[in-house]
Amino acid sequence: xxxxxxxxxxxxxxxxxxxxxxxxxxxxxxxxxxxxxxxxxxxxxxxxxxxxxxxxxxxxxxxxxxxxxxxxxxxxxxxxxxxxxxxxxxxxxxxxxxxxxxxxxxxxxxxxxxxxxxxxxxxxxxxxxxxxxxxxxxxxxxxxxxxxxxxxxxxxxxxxxxxxxxxxxxxxxxxxxxxxxxxxxxxxxxxxxxxxxxxxxxxxxxxxxxxxxxxxxxxxxx
Amino acid sequence: xxxxxxxxxxxxxxxxxxxxxxxxxxxxxxxxxxxxxxxxxxxxxxxxxxxxxxxxxxxxxxxxxxxxxxxxxxxxxxxxxxxxxxxxxxxxxxxxxxxxxxxxxxxxxxxxxxxxxxxxxxxxxxxxxxxxxxxxxxxxxxxxxxxxxxxxxxxxxxxxxxxxxxxxxxxxxxxxxxxxxxxxxxxxxxxxxxxxxxxxxxxxxxxxxxxxxxxxxxxxxxxxxxxxxxxxxxxxxxxxxxxxxxxxxxxxxxxxxxxxxxxxxxxxxxxxxxxxxxxxxxxxxxxxxxxxxxxxxxxxxxxxxxxxxxxxxxxxxxxxxxxxxxxxxxxxxxxxxxxxxxxxxxxxxxxxxxxxxxxxxxxxxxxxxxxxxxxxxxxxxxxxxxxxxxxxxxxxxxxxxxxxxxxxxxxxxxxxxxxxxxxxxxxxxxxxxxxxxxxxxxxxxxxxxxxxxxxxxxxxxxxxx
Numbered sequence: 087x088x089x090x091x092x093x094x095x096x097x098x099x100x101x102x103x104x105x106x107x108x109x110x111x112x113x114x115x116x117x118x119x120x121x122x123x124x125x126x127x128x129x130x131x132x133x134x135x136x137x138x139x140x141x142x143x144x145x146x147x148x149x150x151x152x153x154x155x156x157x158x159x160x161x162x163x164x165x166x167x168x169x170x171x172x173x174x175x176x177x178x179x180x181x182x183x184x185x186x187x188x189x190x191x192x193x194x195x196x197x198x199x200x201x202x203x204x205x206x207x208x209x210x211x212x213x214x215x216x217x218x219x220x221x222x223x224x225x226x227x228x229x230x231x232x233x234x235x236x237x238x239x240x241x242x243x244x245x246x247x248x249x250x251x252x253x254x255x256x257x258x259x260x261x262x263x264x265x266x267x268x269x270x271x272x273x274x275x276x277x278x279x280x281x282x283x284x285x286x287x288x289x290x291x292x293x294x295x296x297x298x299x300x301x302x303x304x305x306x307x308x
Numbered sequence: 309x310x311x312x313x314x315x316x317x318x319x320x321x322x323x324x325x326x327x328x329x330x331x332x333x334x335x336x337x338x339x340x341x342x343x344x345x346x347x348x349x350x351x352x353x354x355x356x357x358x359x360x361x362x363x364x365x366x367x368x369x370x371x372x373x374x375x376x377x378x379x380x381x382x383x384x385x386x387x388x389x390x391x392x393x394x395x396x397x398x399x400x401x402x403x404x405x406x407x408x409x410x411x412x413x414x415x416x417x418x419x420x421x422x423x424x425x426x427x428x429x430x431x432x433x434x435x436x437x438x439x440x441x442x443x444x445x446x447x448x449x450x451x452x453x454x455x456x457x458x459x460x461x462x463x464x465x466x467x468x469x470x471x472x473x474x475x476x477x478x479x480x481x482x483x484x485x486x487x488x489x490x491x492x493x494x495x496x497x498x499x500x501x502x503x504x505x506x507x508x509x510x511x512x513x514x515x516x517x518x519x520x521x522x523x524x525x526x527x528x529x530x531x532x533x534x535x536x537x538x539x540x541x542x543x544x545x546x547x548x549x550x551x552x553x554x555x556x557x558x559x560x561x562x563x564x565x566x567x568x569x570x571x572x573x574x575x576x577x578x579x580x581x582x583x584x585x586x587x588x589x590x591x592x593x594x595x596x597x598x599x600x601x602x603x604x605x606x607x608x609x610x611x612x613x614x615x616x617x618x619x620x621x622x623x624x625x626x627x628x629x630x631x632x633x634x635x636x637x638x639x640x641x642x643x644x645x646x647x648x649x650x651x652x653x654x655x656x657x658x659x660x661x662x663x664x665x666x667x668x669x670x671x672x673x674x675x676x677x678x679x680x681x682x683x684x685x686x687x688x689x690x691x692x693x694x695x696x697x698x699x700x701x702x703x704x705x706x707x708x709x710x711x712x713x714x715x716x717x718x719x720x721x722x723x724x725x726x727x728x729x730x731x732x733x734x735x736x737x738x739x740x741x742x743x744x745x746x747x748x749x750x751x752x753x754x755x756x757x758x759x760x761x762x763x764x765x766x767x768x769x770x771x772x773x
Binding site for chain 2: 140141177190
């Protein structure tokens, strides 16, 4: 019987549950609870769709991942950032500024073109794109480009109704007092999760509310 | 023994035009309406050199005509000489259509005449020009033999002198009058003339004949002005029909770039910048496009993509009639070292990627980020050219926002302050302009970098993403 099984297995006619391969290579996100939920961390290549409001900590969530991606000497590219990036913050987070590229395209079309070029080139580790609208076809094309250049594209956009894009990982971020509340809506080779909090208190104590609440001199402005 | 090679180019102007148009019969006409140069298609149609324009047009209805441009002919000859300079040290121009090459010094390098000729022929075959050639023991002997289109490559003096003696007089540089006089004396070949004693000739003819014969024999010194190599590359191509679509410009441009690649490859060099000039037929002034490569390139294909990206952005006011490519500086090629164990072999290097992005989006759209030794947030980060290394030793200030708004906007909502104040004062302790910075969180959960002025105004200056 086992001889027959072996023969079938060799012809790849048998699928075994225990030799399931990971859908993508994971890179640690730097947050233990997040790594656990994502089975290892963020994908090293391919599209990552992040639906988020601006300035709630979405970049802080990604910084440890971006530093690791950049460590091989490849570039980090910011395309159409919402405002002028601040060197102090990126530098203190450990990002090598000599490997950082900022692109300010004039319109949507140019932004997509630049993204594709960067992903395809093979010399970029990660590309961050702030973009509102993206069609299925465009996302598919960028996914192929990212696979070709072994790069990851982090798509940061406001929450949008519509068809889900063909991505490796899709998540929604909500503001939270201790960091951000994250829910995975789609993950290649895995399941969506219920919302959970990524605690940033140890890493960014000044940007979390709970530590201030205990302080007596809390002030209000505005 | 001295040995010279003469190269004659019978149709520099038609051959210099884009190769793709060679199916069209093409002829160059001088101001006397005589055909002076032809391409192969015109030759096949029966047009001959020195034919009157009327008969040529009657023979071939679709004959394309170009006026003879002496200056352009000279330019082409000069650039040709520069290209051959790579394999021969001594080249002298013989305008309008010939080159003298002195071989004696080069033969030992190339192990004899056949080795040298092989190298030279390789060079010539890359170029689009047709050519005739012949060797000679003096420069004028080589010229005379090459004009007969003998295509003779030998160092054997017996063969060369035999061929020279059989040469008809019309291939020499003697003036028509002297040729006529000699013909009346029954002298038709150079051999007959060389057999005559010089004293006899001196009595009947003027000095020019004797001087020519002396230089032909090698008795008199023949001063040739050998060219010096000039750096750079400059080539012009005239388009046979006007091009109004920038995408179509790629074809003639590709040929120019291939010629550039050939030259760069031989010099083991590369260039960082090309200057492309578009010429128009009408009153529109010529338009210049400068194409840069941050890494330095020699390959035509890579330059072509960069040029195409630039040209796509260009609005042509008028169809293009001519194209010129200039490179003023070559740089030595440097080997690029890549890591052997790098996981991904990149299709482009970072510098190449930057060049591509800059060509399409414009230079100002692509930048890097650099930390400055400044305490004011507006001056702390600069956006210089990409991929530059900043000055080491500058400490980054902790707790700065990810993004700074270009101009601070007034605060209009309720904010919960979590951190601050941090007092920042502009230069010179201008106390009226000092700002107290706070970190605050608004009701939507956004983390803002706020400041309060001395006048108690509140502004949002940055976003903690």
